[in-house]
Amino acid sequence: MxxxxxxxxxxxxxxxxxxxxxxxxxxxxxxxxxxxxxxxxxxxxxxxxxxxxxxxxxxxxxxxxxxxxxxxxxxxxxxxxxxxxxxxxxxxRFWHAFALSAAGLLGAHLLFTLLLTYVRIQRQRGRHRELLLLLSSPSAEQPGTVVINHRMPVAYCLPGGARSVTVLSDGLLELLKPEELRAVLTHENTHLTQRHHLLLWAFAAWKSALPWLPTSKLAQRSVNELIEMLADDAALTVVSEPVLVRSIALVASGSLEGSSHAVPLEGFDTEATTASRIQRLINPEPPLSxxxxxxxxxxxxxxxxxxxxxxxxxxxx
Known part of the structure; x- marks a missing residue:
């Protein structure tokens, strides 16, 4: 048949x-x-x-x-x-009607979760931006950068179109040499210019829509690691590998003690991600042909x- x-x-x-x-x-x-x-x-x-x-x-x-x-x-x-x-x-038959209903519900669920995740992230960014207005001051040397009074080394970017900013802490500025600061700023600005937050939004929505699917979390973690590596590659165009390794280690020291790093609210930078980034820089391999x-x-x-x-x-x- x-x-x-x-x-x-x-x-x-x-x-x-x-x-x-x-x-x-x-x-x-x-x-x-x-x-x-x-x-x-x-x-x-x-x-x-x-x-x-x-x-x-x-x-x-x-x-x-x-x-x-x-x-x-x-x-x-x-x-x-x-x-x-x-x-x-x-x-x-019944099973055909059930399949059609399931297709419609799944499609609506994915779209609704994508929209809901966007709204949630925008609200979190809005609250975060309000706090920055109160707790930070504009950097005199770096446009689009604000400095918060925090003893721990902190560096991250907050997307927002024309209102996008890179956030640094006093503690980090005291630790970084000029070249290391340049590496950090290039790294964080790359997140903004390449719009990595949109990728994180999409994969965060996938994880929220299908939390029962183990690979949704796996995909989000892998994508986060890749965007960090993309930003590292951009930083390598302006500083040497040893300088970038030192800057990553310094920023990570604050992350390991409870501070934020990378793209807040949507992304996360774990010890494993930091270790992979440093290992990749210490033992570089040629790109794919x-x-x-x-x-x-x-x-x-x-x-x-x-x-x-x-x-x-x-x-x-």
């Missing part, structure tokens, strides 16, 4: 969703090559997240629509007739194209 195109697409999408929800993130998080080319790895992580969500929703959607037509467009049109114009339900980076980019594009094609191609048959 031959299966209809939508049923085949549903099974393939379900298999792809399982792969992207578990083995793919685990393997990528354990791989060593991302620290050699963090930008390429970041693109791949985004592709896994987007393709995984689309595959989960697409699998349920195509399974639910399978009895209603040979492709997603004609089946959707018939579903509209059933819901709004009392057309005959034909081969639509151009062909390998192209291969990673091609894999990312294919991951995004696969679920889209499985949804659209049956309509062309």
């Amino acid at each position: 031959s299966l209809d195109p939508l049923t085949v697409a549903a099974w393939v999408l379900a298999a792809l969703a399982v792969i992207l929800a578990w083995p793919a993130p685990v393997l990528l998080s354990r791989a060593q090559w991302p620290r050699r080319s963090p930008a390429s790895a970041m693109i791949l992580w985004q592709a896994i997240g987007l393709a995984g969500g689309l595959s989960m929703i697409g699998a349920m959607l195509t399974w639910g629509l399978a009895p209603l037509g040979s492709n997603i467009f004609s089946a959707s049109h018939r579903l509209i007739d059933i819901v709004f114009f009392n057309a005959p339900i034909g081969g639509l 151009t062909p390998l980076q192209a291969l990673v980019l091609a894999a990312s594009v294919l991951l995004l194209a696969a679920p889209t094609a499985l949804l659209v191609l049956p309509a062309l048959g």
Whole structure:
């Protein structure tokens, strides 16, 4: 007995969703090559997240629509007739209706969580910015930088468009030499200019939407480590590796004793992340070759194209 195109697409999408929800993130998080080319790895992580969500929703959607037509467009049109114009339900059964409801609920849940996470982060930033207005003073030497009266070494950035600032503590300024301060400022400004907070927002929303999925937390931790490495690479363009290592160690000394570092509210810089960053700088490895980076980019594009094609191609048959 031959299966209809939508049923085949549903099974393939379900298999792809399982792969992207578990083995793919685990393997990528354990791989060593991302620290050699963090930008390429970041693109791949985004592709896994987007393709995984689309595959989960697409699998349920195509399974639910399978009895209603040979492709997603004609089946959707018939579903509209059933819901709004009392057309005959034909081969639509309970499990098909359940799959359609689950697809709609999951899609709405992901979008709502993304919006809710954005609102929560904006409120936290707003409260944080109000505190900074009271507890900090603008830096006379560095534009876009404020200084707080704190004995521990603290450095982080607070995104906010034109109101974005880099925050340093008195304690850190007393410890840093001019070159080390330059490294810290370049690192934190890179978080702002490359808009790393948007990446953290997306993966924080993924973790909030699917907390039962262990790899959502794994992905958030890996992405945070990668953005730190991207900022380190930017700092290496203005200072030497030993200078950057010293600056990381000094800032981390404050983080380990309870101070914030990196991008507050959305990100986190653990001992493991700091150790990985320093190890990467002490024992540098060459970046991935151009062909390998192209291969990673091609894999990312294919991951995004696969679920889209499985949804659209049956309509062309």
